[in-house]
Amino acid sequence: MPNAKYNLTLPNKSKLEHPGASLARIAPRQYHPEMNSRFSRHVDRDEIVAIVSELVRHDTTNPPGNEHLCKEIVTKCMRSLGMEISYYEKEPGRTNVVGRIGSGDRSIGFVSHMDVVPPGERDQWNTPPFEPTIAAGRIYGRGTLDDKGSFACAYSVCKAFTAEHPDFDGTIYLIAAADEETGSELGIIYLVEECGIRFDVAIIPDGGRMDLSIYGEKGILWVEITSLGIQAHGSTPELGRNAIIPLAELIAQMKSLDLGAQYDHAFDGWTMNIGTIQGGSSANTVPSRARATIDFRLPAGITKEQVLAAIDAKASLVRAASPQAEFSMSVLHETEPHLSDKNSVIIRSFDQAARRLGLPMKYETFGGNTVAKNLFFAGITSVVHYPGDDKLAHVPNEFVIIDELAVGSVLYAETLESYFFD
Ligand SMILES: [Zn+2]
Incomplete structure (x- = not known):
């Protein structure tokens, strides 16, 4: 149901003429951000905004990448959760940060990436791409959604879940990967094929939309x-x-x-x-x-x-x-096309979570390639879902809706609960 608290006014409406803007969701929300989930009380919007903003301030345009610029911020987040942290670099400066918490057999990974695509023509931007700008409940800037917002969301999930289940029987990996935008050779492929990073299933907050999950990629x-x-x-x-x-x-x-x-x-x-x-x-x-x-x-x-x-x-x-x-x-x-089994435990857990929260969810395939494809061919099934809208990735005036990062936090925490406990 529509939420009256939502500010649905677009800033500089006439200037937002990029492809994503036409899709800017100004329609009433299909969901209620203050949902009936016990995880929501652990979700701190201000903290999420601070993390996204800090990450966006560091220009990790790939090429050349420079993901090491985000290492400290990501490390701080992971350390605050009591995670065991490891760093992997196939090339100097192309840092992958892997946080791990728990030691149980069942494992799940959140994979976000720290590199971003180039901002493109600066005159297409209403605000400087590497100076995060907060307006109308959104954060504008390159990487706010793809994929630094997603990292902040995944962090927030781990925080909410471990607050409710400090002694859960399982293992969660929180990964800030390098090199996703140019093929992941220095990122997830390196981690899985050469560094021995392994988990049973994954959540990839890097494609789809709030009401759409991607189960196959061309x-x-x-x-x-x-x-x-x-x-x-x-x-x-x-x-x-x-x-x-x-x-x-x-x-x-x-x-x-x-x-x-x-x-x-x-x-x-x-x-x-x-x-x-x-x-x-x-x-x-x-x-x-x-x-x-x-x-x-x-x-x-x-x-x-x-x-x-x-x-x-x-x-x-x-x-x-x-x-x-x-x-x-x-x-x-x-790359080869792939289709994940819609009956896999992770997609079922995700779907149960969405139902529990009353979030409508569709499952489709798309032409993009995420790290879910690399993981699929390594035997790991993923849920691909954005706490936002992938039409806003790679465009000028990229933005993320703060409430959607909060909703994503709750949705993925509920998914963890289904995955570990059902
Ligand atoms: Zn991405």
Whole structure:
């Protein structure tokens, strides 16, 4: 039911024209923040705000990362809970902090990340991205939601849960990971594959929305197409062969790429984004090389081979019209799609918690990749859920709603209770 205490006024409404702003939830809340949970009395909004603000003040844009800048703040949080703390760095400055409490067999990990994406064009921001700004019940700044707010929330969960259950029989890991935004090689992959960090299940506050949990993620396929030509003086183009023109023709053909409908319909389809195009060195030189990179997000059932063959068929069409066109293709990055078992103990525990609190919850798949995918292939099932809205991640004027961090704290604490006690 709507909560009258909520301030739903947007600051600088007319300036908030980024994609997330159109989704800014100005509709009445579907839930009541002061919910009937005994954990809520341990949730300290001021403390959460202070932690998020401190973390956001430290610029951990990845690349280069510099997650070590958050080490002290995160350590302080973990120490206050009596956690055992370990540090792991695959590269200097790329610090992962792992806190652990409890010693029982059943274990669960909260994985948040300390790196953030670049702020982008500064003139798109109404407030400086690395100076947290509090307005209308929100904190604005890069990383307020993705994923420093999530860390503050996960900390708050551990605090609330251990306050109610100081002698619980289990183990909780609270992880502030590095390098999530560029593939986690120095983060969760390193922790799981090389440092022996292990837990049974995980909560990843890094995707979805307050009323939406993500149980499956598409695979990623990044393809680079290179067009080769022959360099010549710009005044005598007939002596060379322009590499840009066939690439432009191929990209135009890509608009009608068809990968069919034979895929797992737990996913909503496939997507393609032509992300970069580069070529040539100066206006007066015939370019001998041009490149484009394309990002595909693929459901289970559409293979890499299928995509490459479909691109190749389009390249043949271009070559039919321009026989000298010469293309090569390479795969820059790929991940497999995955679907978690909706009946797994962690998803059931989470769902029970949401029901107990009267929070509506949907379960969907998406095209993003979180560390849940890395964990899935390491045999660890996760719940992916944001104490916010993932449409606000990576955009200018990123913000997090303070009440949602509080609601997330209660929701995940209730999840722990179901997980450890039911
Ligand atoms: Zn994130």
